[in-house]
Every structure is written in structure tokens, then in C-alpha cells.
Amino acid sequence: MPSKEAASDQPAKAELPVGPVLAACLVPGGGHFWLHRWGRGAILLASVGAMFVSGLLMQGRFFQLEPANIVETLGFLGDVCSGLLFVVAKLAGYQTLASASPIADYGTKFLLVAGLLNVLCVLDAYDIAVGNKD
């Protein structure tokens, strides 16, 4: 049976900082705002938001959830990572034009990468919340 001394040597179990992580998932830079990193949060919101809006202006398309098509499904997961930006665009009835163009293809990548960049924002907010970063 381990002694109390040995038990106290073990590192405390880290708690998941739910608030900052959830805020970061919903809004790019939201986790930074939650943690009072106002400047960095504003820069992240502006960058990811501008990338997402650029993708919409380029008439990029959102990937669809198709379990039989792994590429399409992974793209959909990337799009969803934009959080509320994705939800608002969907609820606003955003639809692409039927005609495809190279710029629309760029737009599709912009929308996808905006979601992936938001994943970086979430991880950064987590690191700040648990004390790994300032």
C-alpha cells in the first residue's frame, strides 16, 4: 500500500480547461479572449475570420459529410473546425454558384484552412490555460 508521502509525489492530474477550449472552438481567438490575451485574440479572430470571408467571396464550397468518401468527410471536419463562422454561413444559406473556376477552388481551400488554423488557435489557448505558455 503506497504511503501518503509517495502519493503526494505524483503529479496532480491536470484538468481540462473547458471554458477557454470551448470558446476557442466556437470563435477563432475566443480562447485567448477568455484568458484575457486581448491582442492575440483580436489578431487571430481577424486573420482566421478574413481567411474564411475571403473563401466565401471566392465562392469556395463547403465539403459534405459523406462517410463513403474519406476525403470529402475529412474536408467537412476541417470546415466544421471554423466553429460559429461555419454555422453562420450555413444558416445564412450560403451556396456556391454552379460554375466552377480556379478561384473558387482557391476559395474551397481558404475555407478548409480557416478551420485548420482555428485548430491551432484552440491548441494555443489550451497551452496558455494549462500554463505551458504565457
Add this chain to the structure above:
Amino acid sequence: MFFSHLMATFLFALFTSVVFGVTSKHTDRERLLYGAWVFALFFLITFGAGWFMYILR
């Protein structure tokens, strides 16, 4: 709204490098330098690859 290929490349490099810079380093100076470095690499490599493919075609 009109976006050229060059404009799309510029915007992609700008937004991505800003996020990389902000989320990667520990001090503001390191973030600025890293962001500028990533932006330059994104832009120049894409520009170079474009010319490379133009020559190959």
C-alpha cells in the same frame, strides 16, 4: 469580387503566417520574425513553383 491568383497567394500567405506567428513562439519579437519568415517562404515558394510549372509545360 475579383481575386487574381497572385492576390489569392498573397492573402493565403498573409493570414496563415499571422496565425503561425501568433501561436508558435513565446515573445512578441520571436512571433514577428517567425511570421515574417513563414510569409516569405509561403509567398516565394508558391511564386517559384508557379514559374517552375510554367517552364515545364
